[in-house]
Amino acid sequence: MEKSAEGTGWPTLLKLAGAQKGQLFFALLLTALAVICELLPYWILFQAIDAILNQAADLPQQFLSLAGWLAVALVLKTVLYGLAYFFSHQAAFKILAGTRKQLVSQLANAPLAWLQKNPSGRLKQSVLQDVENVEMVISHHSVEVFAALLSPLLVTVFLFWIDWRLALAALAVVPLAILASTLFMRDTSAQYEQHNKTAAGLSSATVEYLRNMPVMKMFRQDSSTFQVMRYRLACYYDLITDLTQKTVPGWALFTSLLGANVLFILPVGIGLYNASEVTLSQIIMVVILGSGMLKPLLKVSRFFMEINEVLAGIQHLQPILDLTPEQAGQPVDIQQPVTLIFERVSFRYGLRSILKEIDLTFVAGSHTVILGPSGAGKSTLAQLLGGLLLPNSGRILINGTSLSTLSQQQRAALIAVASQEVFLFKGSIIDNLRLGSPHASKTEIATAIGAAQAETLIASLPDGYDTLVAEQGIRLSGGERQRIAIARALLADTPIVVLDEATASLDNQTQRAFYQGLKTHYPDKTFLIIAHRSQGREDADQIVIIEQGEIQACGTHSTLLQSNAYYQQQWQWQQNTESWSIGVPVNGSSGAQYG
Template sequence: MEDIKKIFAFAREYHYKLYLAILLATSSVLLGIVPFYLIYKIIMAFLTESVVETSYLFIMSALILILLLAKSYLFLQAMRASHETAFDTLMGMRKSMAEKLIRMPMGEIKAKSSGQLKNIIVDMVEEMELILAHLIPEGVSYLIVPILLIIYIFFLDWRMALAALGTVPISLIIFQLMMKNSQERLEYWFKAGERMNSNIVEYISGMEVIKIFNQTTRSFAKYTDSVKDYEKYTLEWYRESWSYMAAFYVILPATLIFVVPLGAYLYLQGSLNLANYILIMMLAMGLGDPLSRLARFIESITMLKRKSKAINEVLSGPELELRKNELKPANYDISFNNVSFAYDKEEVLTKVSFTAAQGTVTALVGESGSGKSTIAKLLVRFWDPKSGKIMLDGVEIKEISFANLMEAISYVSQDIYLFNTTIRENIRLGNPQATDKEVESAAKLAQCHNFILELENGYETMAGDAGNKLSGGQKQRISIARALLKDSPIIILDEATAFTDPENEDRIQAALNGLISGKTLVVIAHRLSTITEADNIIVMDQGQISAQGTHDELLVSSEIYQRLWQAHLEAMEWNIKLEEAESYV
């Protein structure tokens, strides 16, 4: 129950509404019992009085109607208060989870698929509404009222009180049989649901590739199998449980099963008077509905506990060490001192040391998987090193507040993401205070102004989900414009021109060259011709620095760089031949 208690903690700010909901819900259930008492009074009037006035019956009927209306009204107000609490709390939970994701290392976030995170943040958090809006106010009221009724019946006759509770142990035995191996079953059911969610998200995201290669839902086995597995397991579990469930919900509220025969026996024996016998039967009938409704919540607790655990795993996950200070570097020299890093157990950087001085260009080159992008991501604190230090102006970057560190760095990743808003606002993310003119100036420098004007609504064109209305090269240039607009003293380009054509790449490179005066520029390059003028080129090999120096120095001293340069020249020659061939077509 500890995980559910943590969910309750989010409702602390709205506890007064929650208490009000409990009070109103309990009052509503109590009012629902009173008509049974009034019916008892009517029956007794017919049994004890020779004549029952019509006016008396009208008054009693009117009271029953008023009580039932009052019951409904109080329940409505209880649900209003509890749902306000619930949705305010869900908002707080989602905000906390969003803030938590910002503080978490990217490795922890990437350990879960987007489908899993969507399932937790959207679906599972939404289902916490059952706890806050229903389980607390209704569950408490359905627990309090039966207890009060049983106490009252005990006061009337303890034997009849035990008879009224006779269905409870039988129902509990059935419930235990129904829940046999439920923990293992529930774990598999959740994992099957997570797999299905992940595969659905992957299927939708990869729709273009699926269509190109003619992969329908039938032939896209990963998607189809996960859906069928979830359906098969869920139905099998339900089929095994249906009989038990039906028996449980039939027997539990059938409180008269033992009350009627035992009461009749005691009445005939003379140890129970008729008035109490009739009253206890009426109260026992009123006991059935709250018990049945309470059981529905008890049934949900196991599932809610599992979902609460998943939510709390995210909320209690590891965080980066974040400082809150106003420390800002005076200069922007970057140095890596014996930095090592591992994704889980696989080490990808080993004792990497280098300096990128302010006002210089430092390029990182190497084969795929050599650790180039990891260096860039460590610098922007997507992760922290396993050992060693990353320094900025002689201060370890962990000692600088995350906000000030991010203010100092413009990072253009090879994994580009555009939000589903206008092109203008996607660029303005680099500097929310920028004017339209400044946005367009940055777009011109990034060589994307002309193609933006050719779009249907120019700068007001929506980029689409994840920028899906634009090509890879267009998205890349917009992300570069965003970074240029930010105008930070440190610029990191992680293969930022990978999707641009050679003509635009040269223009972007010229624009960047004009902006790097006095800045620290770190470039991860796939086209070596773009970094031949770099002040220092670092050659990475299997997570270590193999060599570093200028382009001319490395052509002499580094076999790896020679091999990379030769491969680049051959690729350039191949592109030229292709262009010549196309000119003859």
Template sequence: MASILKYAGKYRRHIFTALALISISVPIGVVPYFLISGLIGKYISEAAAMADVVRTSALILICFTAKYILYGEGLNLSHEGAFGTLYNMRVKLADELMHQPLGEVADGGTGKYKKSFVEEIGRIELMLAHMLPEGIPNLVMPFIVLAVIFVTDWRMGLLSLASLPFGIIGMGIMMKSGMKKMPLYYESGAKLNNAVVEYVSGMEVIKIFGQTTSSFKKYSDTVENYKVFTLDWFRESWRSMSLVYAGMPCTVLLTLPVGAIMYYNGTLDLNTWIFVLMLDLSMSGPLTRVINFFPMFPQVDYTVKQLEALYSAEDVHSGNISELPESYDVEFKNVTFAYKDRDVLKNVSFKAEQGKKTALVGESGSGKSTAARLTVHYWDVSDGSITIDGRDIREYTFDTLMSMTAYVAQDNFLFRGTIADNLRMGKKDATMDEMIAAAKAAACHDFISKLPHGYDTEVGVLGGKLSGGERQRITIARAILKNAPIIILDEATAYTDAENEELITNALNELTKGRTVIMIAHRLWTIADADNIVVLESGRASANGTHDELMESSSIYRRLWQMSLEAGNWNIAVKEDSENV
């Protein structure tokens, strides 16, 4: 509980006020049973009058009204406190993810984080809004009532406990099964979430290749496994669950029949018997509420532990230096990086000087993108260091490092909103003139101007209303707008056609003057004019130099260049053939 309340902040007062109000309302709800018991006693002794009925009815109405007001206001405050706390938790989780290795976050899958942000944190709302303010008073109240019964007649007190073993045994069975199966249940739920996200995201491919929901085996198997597991758990639990729900609230199980025998034998006063029966009945409501909440405690406890583990995942290392460096030379010094027991980079060294373009080339899987991502601190290096102006990037604060770098990946990403909203991710206070200038530099102003609402055009979810090339150019414009001194282009022109690629390349040539540029391109002629080209082979830097120097000294680079030319000629040939058809 303490681990949740530490996120409550100013909403802690709401939660504890709600607990106090509901704690008062619960015993008020028991008072009518005392009043009715007293009235019945008067009727038995023939001492009751109509005035007693009116007075008792009025007092019951007052109790009902007071409980209604207190309980309602308590629930109102508990929900305000709960949703305020959930807001704080979601903000905290998002902030923690920002400081964790982005590579590991990406590997987690969107389904996993959607489940954490929405479902698992949402489950805590039940605890804060209901289980805490309602569960504690309803749990305490039966003990108070039992104490009154024991004081009244200890024999009836023992008889009133007869239903408790049903609850204890049933809950024990459910707890034993639940603690064993809960991790597997949440694991299957996470797999289901990931499968659904993957299925919806890949709908185009699934349709093209005729993979319906029944034939797309990965999706259908995951759904089936979740269904089978959940039903098996329910079948295992339903008997013990029924035992708890049917037996525990039945507090008159023995006080009614045994009390009747004791009354007829003359060992129990009738008024005492009726008084105890009424108190027993008053416990049924609170006990039912406790039963509803009790199985949820281990679920919430497990959820909190999982979220805490997510929060406490090791961050990428960052320091406390917030001053910007004097120069922006980036240097890899004997960098080794292993990911999931696989060596990706091995003792790589090169320098990207300010005002010059440094290109990374190599076959697929050679480590080009990994090197680019390490520059923006996607992960911590396993060995060696990456420096800016001679200082390890791990010594800078997170915000300072991010302010120095602009990263454009081949997998472009646009947020749901307008084009202007997405451009302002690069500079939140950018003027329209600044956005237009950046868009022109990225060769996207013309197509934006032709859209119905121009820069106020909605791009849709993940930029789905735009083509891949249009999205790519907007992400480049966003990076240009940021005006960072270090620019990393990871296949930044992958989705542009030849005409726009030339325009963007020319714009980037102007943009990169005086800046440090690290670029990766699958079409090698776009980086032929780079000041330094680093050739990566199986995670190692096998050669570096200018294009002309590498054509002389590196057989690997010559082969890559030839393959790139052949790919370009093939594309040209295809275009010519299509025009002749």
């Protein structure tokens, strides 16, 4: 499903830029013309100096003519650079938009298991920051770096035209500068890759910190108590400090060498002048051009320093771009009745075993409750059914067809999952309800809302179904969000519905009414209910007890109440909780019950 991301990132960058190669070529052509116009004033200056030194008879007229050409060159340079930047920016923003569309499309079709392995902070950085860096390279650096490379090249040609010995003197420092650049650029690619990873970790920690800020304020905590944030900040600071200490000395040496060629030009020029092999105007011109001819290479060197960070980010785009569409999978008849079977299913995180050879059968139209302590592996069952995880061994079968052979679309048409962690999108209540069934009728919506015990909630909202909710439903309580999510799962019209702690925020009375509503309104659906307590589900077709990843018991309420110690204890706690209240002691009782 995913190819390995190899190389330096250059192939990916060139491939992205190739989408607008026509506009980029035109931008570079205009840049070349602009560079020529930028160097024309030096040729004009050379003519003026030569005219002065040779005491030309028509000096005022020559100066007037040269001034006119100088004005034309400056205007042309400005216009050509402006047009070059226009086309490079046009190309860059088209590449930016196209790349983001491609990334979002790839992520939309990515397998849930792949998304589960890649943190949202890393993916956010890829789609936003890493792509933004690509835009900067194409819109600005393409023009500026090309100009910075072409300008010294044209100056060198001009210097060789004046005198090849003066030209070699001007270029004498180039090998030393390249050596210094090579030394201080060594290993920076790996350092910038580490910088990118550290920045992504800091980004994820910052998002988590901001999301948890309300909770921290409630407990009067500040950033100093958020250990992850402090650790990420310290790592980032240490990395930047180390990177600066390694690059600044070499960079200083490199910049100094680029301006040191005058030390070679002057002795050579004086010697040639004394030998009457060059004129004074030629020496002046070579000194003027030579002293600044290598300065544009500073921009090139800075580009190659900055591009390491960009390429490190582009390498993270590659796994997303390389994701191949899911196979269509085997055609499956999703008409009811369907039978769901776990056949010796095992799952582990690394060396830690979560589920151990689970064998379960869920008959069509049945209600199954999965109970067990925290960490027993209950939610892992839901994630396996939802496609967020893949079993390490064993099979999950629907009507005899392995779930692993189905596409995500086929799986979603068979199984709907509602979990305790509810996500509501920014929009209206009706938009969120119709997420899995865009064409659901008013009757179907009313039935789902009724079964989810959300009728009173909808009636209390200012605009009913059209009430707008913020992202993640933060204007609603936890129980209200859960009811909307449950109704959304019911509307998906799948034969199997998984409720993973989806009623955890509901009170006991609402839970009983909810489960009764499922029986009444959806008698043909198969429900897998994962919970810490079985309150209100005494009539479930089967109750499964899972401890330490293994099935300890399976049966009805009455059989487990007689045979399973864990279920007996849980049931007794639930009964005590229901009968417990706060008030005046009844009949002088000193127990926990008050009336």
